[in-house]
Amino acid sequence: MVYTREQLIDALSNEWRLLCLEEYDEDDDTPEEHREKLEGYSYQELIEEIEDDYELKAFMEQYS
Numbered sequence: 001m002v003y004t005r006e007q008l009i010d011a012l013s014n015e016w017r018l019l020c021l022e023e024y025d026e027d028d029d030t031p032e033e034h035r036e037k038l039e040g041y042s043y044q045e046l047i048e049e050i051e052d053d054y055e056l057k058a059f060m061e062q063y064s
Contacts, residue, residue, distance in 0.1 A: 003060060008046040009038045011063040018063075 003011075016034045029037065038046065050059045 001057065001060075003056070005043050005046065007060070007064065008043070008050065009035065009041075011060055012038050012046065012049060014063040015059075 013031060013035045016029075017031045020028060020031060038049075041049065047056065050056055053059075054062075
């Protein structure tokens with residue numbers, strides 16, 4: 001399946017929100033700041049961000 005850039009950003013943002021709830025660190029970006037950073041990434045950079053830790057399809061199923 002091919003995902004849109006917006007879908008990738010949404011899923012990465014959802015993952016970040018969950019991580020912030022589980023392990024809050026005051027030095028971390030807020031979910032909004034993190035999303036702004038993601039919006040500056042290319043499509044390929046977003047894919048690489050996901051595939052560092054996950055298979056793309058599994059990640060999208062979990063965080064979409």
